[in-house]
Amino acid sequence: MFDKDYTIKLISQVIKEEIIPSIDNSVVREQAIAMVSVLKNVNLNTLQNLNPYEEVNELLGKELSLLLEKVRKQEKSESELMKEYEIQLAEIEKIQNVKQKWAELNSLFSKIIKSLYHSEENVEEDIQECRRILRKQLNIEIKLVG
Amino acid sequence: MKIENEQDMKSVLANYINEQIIKADHIEVVQFFKASGGWSDDVFILKVRWGENDSKKEQNYVVRKKKDGPMIEEKDFLRQFNILDILSKDTNLPVPEVYCYEKDKSIIGNEFIVMEKIEGKSYVPWSIEGRQFFKKASKGNIRKEFVSYLAALHSLDYHSLLLDHHLSVMDSKIYLDRKIEELEGLYQQHKFIEDPLITDAFEWLKKNKPEPIPLAVIHNDYRTGNLLYEDDIVTGILDWESIEIGDPRLDIGYVCSKSNRMDSPLMCYLISREEFYSLYKQDVNFDFDEKDIYYFEVYHQLRFYMISLLAGDIFVRKGSTDLRMVRQGFRSGLMKHMLAELLGY
Numbered sequence: 359m360f361d362k363d364y365t366i367k368l369i370s371q372v373i374k375e376e377i378i379p380s381i382d383n384s385v386v387r388e389q390a391i392a393m394v395s396v397l398k399n400v401n402l403n404t405l406q407n408l409n410p411y412e413e414v415n416e417l418l419g420k421e422l423s424l425l426l427e428k429v430r431k432q433e434k435s436e437s438e439l440m441k442e443y444e445i446q447l448a449e450i451e452k453i454q455n456v457k458q459k460w461a462e463l464n465s466l467f468s469k470i471i472k473s474l475y476h477s478e479e480n481v482e483e484d485i486q487e488c489r490r491i492l493r494k495q496l497n498i499e500i501k502l503v504g
Numbered sequence: 505m506k507i508e509n510e511q512d513m514k515s516v517l518a519n520y521i522n523e524q525i526i527k528a529d530h531i532e533v534v535q536f537f538k539a540s541g542g543w544s545d546d547v548f549i550l551k552v553r554w555g556e557n558d559s560k561k562e563q564n565y566v567v568r569k570k571k572d573g574p575m576i577e578e579k580d581f582l583r584q585f586n587i588l589d590i591l592s593k594d595t596n597l598p599v600p601e602v603y604c605y606e607k608d609k610s611i612i613g614n615e616f617i618v619m620e621k622i623e624g625k626s627y628v629p630w631s632i633e634g635r636q637f638f639k640k641a642s643k644g645n646i647r648k649e650f651v652s653y654l655a656a657l658h659s660l661d662y663h664s665l666l667l668d669h670h671l672s673v674m675d676s677k678i679y680l681d682r683k684i685e686e687l688e689g690l691y692q693q694h695k696f697i698e699d700p701l702i703t704d705a706f707e708w709l710k711k712n713k714p715e716p717i718p719l720a721v722i723h724n725d726y727r728t729g730n731l732l733y734e735d736d737i738v739t740g741i742l743d744w745e746s747i748e749i750g751d752p753r754l755d756i757g758y759v760c761s762k763s764n765r766m767d768s769p770l771m772c773y774l775i776s777r778e779e780f781y782s783l784y785k786q787d788v789n790f791d792f793d794e795k796d797i798y799y800f801e802v803y804h805q806l807r808f809y810m811i812s813l814l815a816g817d818i819f820v821r822k823g824s825t826d827l828r829m830v831r832q833g834f835r836s837g838l839m840k841h842m843l844a845e846l847l848g849y
Contacts (some may be wrong), residue, residue: 359834360820372825460697467700475707485704489849492701496844503837 359502366401370394411460413498418463421491422447422470428487434479443470467491507612510538516612517550517567524604525618526563528554534562544579544745545571549621564621566600570614579745581605581615586670587747588619594665597653598622598732598740624732624739629773630766638728638773641736647775648783649738650728654759655787658720658752667721671749676716679751683803684709690810694817701840705806708847714753714796722750727764728772753792756784757800762842763808805843812836 373394381387426447430440446466453459471488474481507513514536522531535551546569553562570581585605592599601620609615627634641647662668674682688706695702724746732740758764759780760771771780785791816833818824 359837360816360830364820365830368819368823368825368830369827372827376825464700465698468698468703471700471703472707475711488700488704489844489847492704492844493849496701496841499837500841503834503841 362404362406363401366397370397373397407502408456410498410501411456414495415456415459415463417494417498418467418491419447419451421494422463422467425470425484425487425491429474429481429484434477434481436473436477436479436481439473440470443473510536513538513548513612514550517548518552520606520611521550521552521565521618522554525565526552526554528556530554545569565603566619566621567612567616568619569612569616572614581617582607583670584745585617587667588617588744590665590667590670591744592620595656595660597656598738599744600740600742622732622740624734626729626732626742629727629729629764634729635768635773637733638770641733642770642774644736646733646736646738647779650731650772650774651780651783652787653738653741654723654726654755655784657723657726658755658788660721662721662749668749671721671747673749674719676719676751679716679719680713683750683754687803687807687810690814694810694814696813696816696820699840701844702806702809705802705809705843705847709799709803709806712799714799717751717753717790717792719749720752721747722752722755723747724750724754724758726755726758728774751800752788752790753796753800754803756792757797758804760797761801761804761808762846763805763839802843802846805839805846809836809839809843812839 373390378387378390381390423444426440426444430437430444443466447463450459450462450466453462467488471485474484474488507516514533517536518531518533522528531552531554533550534553535549537549539547539549548567548569550565550567551562552565553560555561570579582605585602588599588602591597592601600622603618603620606616606618627637629635629638660667662671662673684706691702691706723741723744725743726741730741730743731738732742760777764772769776771777775783812832812835815829816836818826819829819833
């Protein structure tokens with residue numbers, strides 16, 4: 359989700375500039391000043407949690423490959439397009455940066471879904487297959503929601 | 505006069521209200537406060553007292569000051585004033601009467617409207633106090649009024665009321681396409697990545713549009729948290745900023761949306777779905793089925809997601825220091841989760 363460093367720095371800024379000046383109680387004021395310092399240290403001692411992104415990348419890499427192969431083999435009108443997406447997927451798999459790869463995989467998955475909806479054939483089953491993958495993806499991403 | 509603090513604001517507003525509305529020799533401000541800051545406008549409440557024909561008179565006023573901010577699309581305050589004027593004078597809906605619209609931004613820093621303060625209390629439906637209130641209200645008269653006012657709004661003849669002078673009228677056949685385009689425009693503007701779940705939701709909405717029905721005046725934010733209550737009656741309907749001539753099923757879907765009831769079995773924490781439909785259908789001259797309303801619930805859940813996305817974008821790209829934006833932005837995952845559940849996966 360949001361960048362940890364950016365978020366914690368912004369919260370500290372709000373505490374310093376907007377909250378502390380309006381605190382009249384000296385004990386609460388001291389606590390708020392200490393909070394800024396604690397947040398700074400928490401930021402320095404922790405890393406952005408990229409695990410869910412890595413899990414999603416692994417999931418989508420595997421599942422999209424199977425999905426594309428399955429739809430291509432059905433020899434429907436969108437088979438050619440699926441071949442093209444398979445090539446794109448292979449290229450995305452080479453990306454090393456976790457978040458960039460995550461964004462590209464999501465983008466490709468979106469294109470696949472859009473293509474299926476716009477197909478003139480009955481692709482309801484394929485859309486349900488996409489939703490099965492989306493459910494798995496969501497189960498991973500929901501770990502990032504507090 | 506330059507406004508530097510609340511005292512200045514109180515004094516300027518009191519003078520303005522006296523000059524424009526009361527026109528007394530002298531007025532006294534009995535009470536003045538700024539209502540808790542919402543997402544949109546700043547609201548000030550004043551209670552003033554003055555002498556008239558040897559007797560003392562007292563009146564409450566609400567001053568709604570336009571707030572320019574990143575969450576708000578460009579608002580036309582004069583248009584809002586004109587619409588509220590019609591609704592309060594020419595209909596039986598409990599809408600606050602409006603007294604003046606002021607376009608001069610130099611008076612308090614932006615345009616504002618002075619309006620009636622309707623007696624009554626509003627409740628945040630998911631708060632402890634709100635839950636207690638609506639639990640009791642669900643057994644009384646309020647639930648019926650909640651429905652009958654919505655049906656009455658949808659039954660207004662907007663043409664004879666001249667509301668179509670202030671609200672655009674569109675062909676019902678293209679109305680839903682425009683609503684989806686509007687939402688897609690927001691998504692393209694504020695998205696961080698191309699999200700497959702959101703793509704699925706948009707494509708589903710495009711593919712499953714219900715048959716159009718005649719458009720009506722709709723509130724677009726009609727929920728129990730935007731009404732005022734006293735004893736066992738609804739005393740006011742607020743937050744008319746999003747009023748339009750649109751598909752009335754949009755308001756019905758909003759009342760039924762998961763985000764407006766969360767874990768409660770009652771729509772808007774107030775009324776069962778069956779009773780809501782049944783009471784509403786008695787008062788309107790069109791029909792709908794469960795499938796139609798489901799469609800609009802999906803639309804609203806996608807819209808709720810868009811609000812979180814927009815808030816996140818304002819925080820990340822525009823550097824807002826409003827922590828409510830950050831909190832709302834973090835909620836986009838939850839909004840997506842609710843959307844997926846609604847779509848059946």
